[in-house]
Amino acid sequence: MKKSLSIARVGFRQMFTDPMYMVFTLGMPLVMTWAMSFLPKVEGVYEMASLGVLVMFVALNLITSASAVIEEKQNGTWQRILCSPTSYSAVMGGYFIKLFVVAWVQALILLLSGKFLFGAPWNSGYAELAVVLTVYIFSMTGLGLFLASILKTQSQVQAVATGVVMVGTMLGDVFFPMENPSGIIKLIATISPQAWAAHALRDIMTTGAGLVPLIVPMLWMIGTGAVLLTAGVWRIKLDR
Amino acid sequence: MAMLEINNLDKSFGKRKAVDDLSFSVREGEVFGLLGPNGAGKSTTLSLISGLQRPNKGRVTVGGINVGEDSLRAKALIGVVPQEPAIYPQLSARANLRFWGELNGLSKKELASAVERALTIVGLTDRADERCSKLSGGMKRRLNIAAGLIHSPKLLIMDEPTVGVDPQSRHHILETVKELKAQGTTIIYTSHYVEEVEQLCDRVAIMDHGKLLSIGTLPELLGQAGEYQELIITLRTTPESILPVIQALPWVQNAVVTNDVLAILTANAELALPQVFQTIVENELELAEIKINKPSLESLFLKLTGRTLRD
Numbered sequence: 329m330k331k332s333l334s335i336a337r338v339g340f341r342q343m344f345t346d347p348m349y350m351v352f353t354l355g356m357p358l359v360m361t362w363a364m365s366f367l368p369k370v371e372g373v374y375e376m377a378s379l380g381v382l383v384m385f386v387a388l389n390l391i392t393s394a395s396a397v398i399e400e401k402q403n404g405t406w407q408r409i410l411c412s413p414t415s416y417s418a419v420m421g422g423y424f425i426k427l428f429v430v431a432w433v434q435a436l437i438l439l440l441s442g443k444f445l446f447g448a449p450w451n452s453g454y455a456e457l458a459v460v461l462t463v464y465i466f467s468m469t470g471l472g473l474f475l476a477s478i479l480k481t482q483s484q485v486q487a488v489a490t491g492v493v494m495v496g497t498m499l500g501d502v503f504f505p506m507e508n509p510s511g512i513i514k515l516i517a518t519i520s521p522q523a524w525a526a527h528a529l530r531d532i533m534t535t536g537a538g539l540v541p542l543i544v545p546m547l548w549m550i551g552t553g554a555v556l557l558t559a560g561v562w563r564i565k566l567d568r
Numbered sequence: 569m570a571m572l573e574i575n576n577l578d579k580s581f582g583k584r585k586a587v588d589d590l591s592f593s594v595r596e597g598e599v600f601g602l603l604g605p606n607g608a609g610k611s612t613t614l615s616l617i618s619g620l621q622r623p624n625k626g627r628v629t630v631g632g633i634n635v636g637e638d639s640l641r642a643k644a645l646i647g648v649v650p651q652e653p654a655i656y657p658q659l660s661a662r663a664n665l666r667f668w669g670e671l672n673g674l675s676k677k678e679l680a681s682a683v684e685r686a687l688t689i690v691g692l693t694d695r696a697d698e699r700c701s702k703l704s705g706g707m708k709r710r711l712n713i714a715a716g717l718i719h720s721p722k723l724l725i726m727d728e729p730t731v732g733v734d735p736q737s738r739h740h741i742l743e744t745v746k747e748l749k750a751q752g753t754t755i756i757y758t759s760h761y762v763e764e765v766e767q768l769c770d771r772v773a774i775m776d777h778g779k780l781l782s783i784g785t786l787p788e789l790l791g792q793a794g795e796y797q798e799l800i801i802t803l804r805t806t807p808e809s810i811l812p813v814i815q816a817l818p819w820v821q822n823a824v825v826t827n828d829v830l831a832i833l834t835a836n837a838e839l840a841l842p843q844v845f846q847t848i849v850e851n852e853l854e855l856a857e858i859k860i861n862k863p864s865l866e867s868l869f870l871k872l873t874g875r876t877l878r879d
């Protein structure tokens with residue numbers, strides 16, 4: 329556990345010293361959250377869009393951060409970690425802690441600034457929101473580690489991540505409310521984790537929806553997240 | 569006592585055998601040289617020792633602990649200096665060393681003094697708080713060494729630590745090895761530079777194509793090289809066609825050409841030289857430099873493999 333924390337801490341320090349990372353994970357989504365605050369605050373339009381921004385950037389952040397494994401393999405620190413007397417579960421535990429913490433910190437900053445700087449109208453449903461976000465972050469962590477395990481370079485990860493996340497949000501009925509969407513749009517809105525999370529969060533924050541109707545999709549997210557995570561963790565070790 | 573024991577080690581990548589039935593042992597407190605050209609399998613051997621890779625066959629024992637069975641306990645005894653610096657460029661030297669110390673199980677109390685000690689040994693104390701990306705190549709290599717010895721390992725594995733460094737850093741690295749030896753660290757020193765191995769190592773293993781060709785103390789190996797000397801002749805241009813002519817000369821045991829350098833193994837340089845000269849003149853080649861090497865590991869390697877250690 330102590331070593332997992334060391335690995336997570338070194339990960340944080342690398343991120344904070346990378347200005348591009350900070351702009352990408354906090355600067356850009358903050359500007360977009362601010363821009364969304366000019367949307368009409370009716371029928372959940374604002375909630376949908378600002379929570380969509382959050383959902384989108386949390387996923388991009390998680391996938392990009394997970395791909396740090398690839399960078400570590402390239403500069404040899406990964407091999408050095410494996411040469412140290414640290415169990416593999418402690419190593420991956422460190423990565424998991426790092427990813428979970430950065431995603432939650434990012435989400436909290438966006439939520440709090442939405443509420444206190446940009447006048448978001450919500451004031452309840454926080455417990456449900458925390459549950460849904462945790463499930464979402466878990467599944468995206470799984471996706472990130474899985475992508476890091478099958479792709480060879482960080483720019484490949486970047487490209488795949490942008491594709492998956494952009495399509496999931498842009499075409500997933502998140503930013504542009506669609507009337508009578510076509511079949512393909514409906515399909516994307518149904519299977520995309522981004523679309524699912526954004527819709528679930530909107531319902532929680534606007535209509536006070538509870539978790540009960542979300543149990544099945546959440547189990548699905550946890551299940552696929554766990555499968556991807558397991559496959560990723562296994563493959564990252566295998567590929568030396 | 570043997571600090572390291574390797575038995576019948578095999579490692580293949582696809583069809584290529586990187587390590588082929590390798591066995592040797594390293595005694596406690598010695599500097600053990602692993603000498604071989606690029607691609608000989610040195611780095612692979614080292615990652616089998618450190619537990620980074622698993623052998624297809626065979627056994628590695630470090631300090632009496634089987635690396636395959638009890639890898640975490642074995643890894644705690646080993647320090648690794650990889651061929652390419654494995655450090656976090658965004659962090660300072662000090663932050664890097666703290667992290668590698670923590671991963672190697674140093675307590676908070678031990679950590680501060682271990683970091684200062686390692687910085688002193690490699691001479692980086694006054695650059696310790698700069699970002700590593702700002703350090704020179706030689707300094708990065710020195711930090712790479714510091715990271716390997718942060719936990720005072722019983723066995724330090726160094727993979728070509730002086731490749732591509734400036735003379736000052738190179739000198740510093742060689743001095744570091746001597747100092748660590750004086751403190752009782754067992755060291756495996758991998759290189760394809762004969763001079764370094766001859767200067768530092770108590771015993772040497774020569775390998776090529778994953779196989780052990782010869783092993784022994786320096787005098788033992790030089791004895792195997794026998795009375796052979798090496799003529800190193802640098803020409804402005806060296807056509808491949810003169811090689812068979814040279815090889816056929818009396819007194820020439822063997823000859824190879826690498827990058828316009830003609831290396832000739834001979835039992836008698838005085839008798840071979842005139843004939844070699846004549847061949848050069850007859851082929852209208854231009855001579856740039858000529859050197860006669862006494863029996864060395866280089867000439868032994870040439871004798872064993874018909875190739876030079878140089879790339």
Ligand SMILES: Nc1ncnc2c1ncn2[C@@H]1O[C@H](COP(=O)(O)OP(=O)(O)O)[C@@H](O)[C@H]1O
Binds near residue numbers: 585
């Ligand atoms: N991960 C790998 N995958 C495939 N081939 C490898 C790998 N590592 C080493 N090899 C091959 O094994 C042989 C030995 O390589 P290496 O141990 O790096 O030699 P050295 O360190 O002596 O230069 C080389 O032919 C190299 O191409």
Ligand SMILES: [Mg+2]
Binds near residue numbers: 610728
């Ligand atoms: Mg090598």
